[in-house]
Amino acid sequence: MSAAHEVRPYRDAFAPYWHPVAYSHELRDAPLPARLLETDLVLWRTGSGVAASQRYCAHRGADLCSGSITPEGLRCAFHGWTYGESGRCVRIPSQPQTPIPERARLATFHAAERHGLVWVCLSPEPAAPLPEWPELADTTTVATVPLPRLDWDIAAGRMVEIVLDVAHLSFVHEGTFGNPDQPEVPPYDVEKRSDGLSARIVYPALAPGVGGAPPRVDRTTLTYDVTFPFAARLSFKPTLFYPHTVYAVASPWSEEKMQCFYFASYHPRIRNFADLFVKSESAILEQDRRIAEGQRPRAHPLDFAGEVLVKADRLPIEYRRALTALRSGRPVDGPPLE
Ligand code: FES
Numbered sequence: 001m002s003a004a005h006e007v008r009p010y011r012d013a014f015a016p017y018w019h020p021v022a023y024s025h026e027l028r029d030a031p032l033p034a035r036l037l038e039t040d041l042v043l044w045r046t047g048s049g050v051a052a053s054q055r056y057c058a059h060r061g062a063d064l065c066s067g068s069i070t071p072e073g074l075r076c077a078f079h080g081w082t083y084g085e086s087g088r089c090v091r092i093p094s095q096p097q098t099p100i101p102e103r104a105r106l107a108t109f110h111a112a113e114r115h116g117l118v119w120v121c122l123s124p125e126p127a128a129p130l131p132e133w134p135e136l137a138d139t140t141t142v143a144t145v146p147l148p149r150l151d152w153d154i155a156a157g158r159m160v161e162i163v164l165d166v167a168h169l170s171f172v173h174e175g176t177f178g179n180p181d182q183p184e185v186p187p188y189d190v191e192k193r194s195d196g197l198s199a200r201i202v203y204p205a206l207a208p209g210v211g212g213a214p215p216r217v218d219r220t221t222l223t224y225d226v227t228f229p230f231a232a233r234l235s236f237k238p239t240l241f242y243p244h245t246v247y248a249v250a251s252p253w254s255e256e257k258m259q260c261f262y263f264a265s266y267h268p269r270i271r272n273f274a275d276l277f278v279k280s281e282s283a284i285l286e287q288d289r290r291i292a293e294g295q296r297p298r299a300h301p302l303d304f305a306g307e308v309l310v311k312a313d314r315l316p317i318e319y320r321r322a323l324t325a326l327r328s329g330r331p332v333d334g335p336p337l338e
Pocket of ligand 1 (some may be wrong): 058081
């Protein structure tokens, strides 16, 4: 029996989870468009936090991203209807003496701001908390640098899989971070939790040359940590380059398209880290994009049919197994690994 017949539809499966929809710095004093699981949203800042609602006005369907923020709430640019953060219309300027219809309201969604991101959950009851990354809380010891959103034509699960794929480093990332002379993946363990998984591996990566020096081979400890469904954290502890941690959080637009919020944390006393990271990581990710957008099927597979898997693939395969279990609501066996 195929797993594809048992699992929930994609949107139903992932709507109960928190997903990032914007960087915090992108949401200023104007409404901001966002999209999640084929749902168009408008985000705005309230007096106490952030709000997310349906993007189009309940009156005549105008785009609320063209509106403005007032002390009462989000005001539509077309006729000035204004919505509070609960979604209820609180002002209809064209007939101020008439009671506001009960149906004059927007569908609203849970919204929260954490880790430099704006997160939304489309379901009334979130199935899991936001990822816990306590190391980001102390800005005296940690600075962060974001990359522009990655807008790729791949499934969110495919994005996480490529982050977790150890065997591709020596091939896809030749010339940047990968070491083509060390393609063999040493044995490693995967720790499985109810909310994610983690693994640690030592990889002889190339460290970028600092100050114009050529890259050097560096013994780098990679620590992978995933929070289901689509948040990956990867810590780099090199001996020659700066230690840092990368956060890749894929946000599903649809079953076959995602945006990824990708940023790094590092010690703020490393003054040139941000410039180095943006330059080198952008080149690394472009190498990934060319491979990932070419994978088929475009939707993230739910089973392992049609793939021949080996032990070196264990981490991305354990991730897919867990994601399939999440969609089917029951444990799923992994495939045989050659
Ligand atoms: Fe928004 Fe009329 S369409 S107020």
